[in-house]
Amino acid sequence: MGRAPCCDKANVKKGPWSPEEDATLRSYMETHGGAADNWIALPKKAGLRRCGKSCRLRWLNYLRPNIKHGSFTEEEDSIIMRLYNEIGSRWSVIASQMPGRTDNDVKNYWNTKLKKRHSCSNPNLDTTSSSTSMIDYNYQGFQLATSEARPGLAMFSNLPMSSINYGPSPVAQAAPSPNNVSTINFGAVANSWASRESSSINSPVNSPYSFGVTENSRSTSVSCGENAAGGHGWMDLGFGPSWNDLINELLFDHEEVTEISAPNAMAEAKPKGA
């Protein structure tokens, strides 16, 4: 025997709400302080031939005061993108960060607009990797470079732009012995290999694994690499823009891309857990 239905399906109307039904529900909710003590019982009390769940959804997603309709702002876009990268499809949590937006709104917006933006900007890139701070350090590295310095690459404006060392730490535990990571440099590491005026992957000065965006007098580059052979696994530093945003900014927003070295490293990059 299955679960008891939440309402009498035979006597319940489905489909789009009429203006009259909206008015009835709104009027009932307003006379009850905007809250229902029992959604299942509400339709009967309010005189609606609707399922309680349907009433709840209609109120929360459409009729409730202060609901914001209309297009999303760029700020809202970035909030959704950032939170999706951090916590995934927990729409109610994401919506709670944007007053007036409902989880349904956010979910629809993601599915129709942002998901495409999130996944289509580089066909060679596995976009399920959540952020540039997640590095498959199995690869020798890659480097993207533009022909001239791009001071203040916007993507990294909120990241530590000086040498920061991480490790040994949980993020590096996947590294097998004897290739334990002792230090990871993240950021525009002023004294690492990435800051040299070189287009090849060289050994980092201070650490076996290094990742950074660097502007020197001639170029802007983003790169990661290792000097010790045989690193395996993923390390996730827990922050950073998405790969797509980064690649977009570097490749597509700046017209003069002069070099993409070791592209296979990117093409073969796999998401965490893959």
Add this chain to the structure above:
DNA sequence: AAGTACCTCAACCGCAACCCG
């Protein structure tokens, strides 16, 4: 103008979590 493809978003569904007697 008509037909078709594509897009949007309100609404539905099933499930899990929560609440309460």
Add this chain to the structure above:
DNA sequence: CCGGGTTGCGGTTGAGGTACT
């Protein structure tokens, strides 16, 4: 603790609108 009722959530659907041919 248990079990039934209720709520909240996320995935999915499909009607209606719009763009394209």
